[in-house]
Amino acid sequence: MKKNAEINATPVCQVRMQAISDAMSLLSGKWKFHILGTLIAGNKLGFMDLLREIDGIGSKMLSKELQDLEMNNLVSRTVMDTKPITVEYSITKYGKTLSAVIDELANWGIEYRKALYKKN
Amino acid sequence: MKKNAEINATPVCQVRMQAISDAMSLLSGKWKFHILGTLIAGNKLGFMDLLREIDGIGSKMLSKELQDLEMNNLVSRTVMDTKPITVEYSITKYGKTLSAVIDELANWGIEYRKALYKKN
DNA sequence: GAAAGTGGTTTCCTATTGGATACTAACTGT
DNA sequence: ACAGTTAGTATCCAATAGGAAACCACTTTC
Known part of the structure; x- marks a missing residue:
């Protein structure tokens, strides 16, 4: 009998x-969560x-990631x-909807580290 | 005046x-969330x-990602x-603690798509 | 006039990621 | 005998990610 039934086909x-x-395509890469988290904290x-x-971030990566986030309307520039010209980056109203995701991820990471600590 | 005050220094x-x-180092890559989500749904x-x-996943990536997840105690093998020998993969008790993160991410992605749809 | 601050861009380089394809090895059903 | 199942591994290749360093243009301060 050939199998092709799928859970994920529903x-x-x-x-x-x-x-x-x-979600992953918008948030992929090493720095996006850090940038968003910092902007949420820092206004x-x-x-x-x-x-x-x-x-640890360099200017090239910061510039590129900010452009990505701006294109997806998560960050405003x-x-x-x-004088000298300054630029204000802030989280958009829409970007703020990611707070819950970021909080969950951060809390999970904190618990993970606690669990590791207990083990050893 | 040299600036070095930092929000993130607290x-x-x-x-x-x-x-x-x-969290990102454990969950990085294109497939980990998919694998975990499928295992949570599929027992x-x-x-x-x-x-x-x-x-879309290939056997090489699946094999490698499963090994990573197993090493981090998120999946058991x-x-x-x-006969023929079969292998059962399932989510660990510890892996289940990621449910909230995955749910948040998925829900955010769903809302994102709705928002895109409304725009156009 | 030189240093230091603003906000980046450009170039060069390496490491990692991920995909396609082929292959192994044991066993089952036809 | 032969196709199909199980669970992967091996090999090769292309694309992407990401870091280091230099550089630019402009302005203010020492």
Whole structure:
């Protein structure tokens, strides 16, 4: 008998699978969660602020990731008419809807570390 | 004046940042969420079952990702004494603690798609 | 006039990721 | 005998991710 029955073939699972793919494609990479988390915590931050806040990131990656996030309407970029010119990055209303995901992930990570500690 | 004040330098933020890094290092890659989600939905599944359920994955990636997940105690692998030999993969008790994260991510992805649809 | 701050871009390089294909090895059903 | 099942491994290749360093243009401060 040939097997081809699938759990994931049910419409509800198909939707879930696609939803996960969607979310991952927006949030993939090493830095996006860090950038979003920092912007959620920090309200309005300049490029150099972010560079200082996010330990280990370089200007190339920061610039690229910010562009990605801006394209997907998770982060807004505003050039201020100051001298020298400054840029304000902030989380959008829409980006804030990710708070729950980020919190869950962070809390899970914290529990993970506790569990590791107990083991040894 | 040299700037070096940091939001993320506060202990609570340091812990959060590390927690996010920890979680991401276990869950990185294109397939881990799909595998975990399928195993949470499907209870016990064989290698070929997973290969069929998860659309697009190849045996090499599935094998590698399962090994990663097993090493981190999120998935268990049991060789059954059948002929031909079969292997049962299932989510561990510990892996189940990721349900909330996966659900949040999936729900966010679903809302994201709805929002896109409304826009156009 | 030199240093340091603003916000990036460009180039070069390596490491990792991931996909396609073929293969093994044992067993079952026709 | 032969196709199909089980669970992977091996090999090769292309694409992407990501880091280091240099550089740019502009302005303010020492």
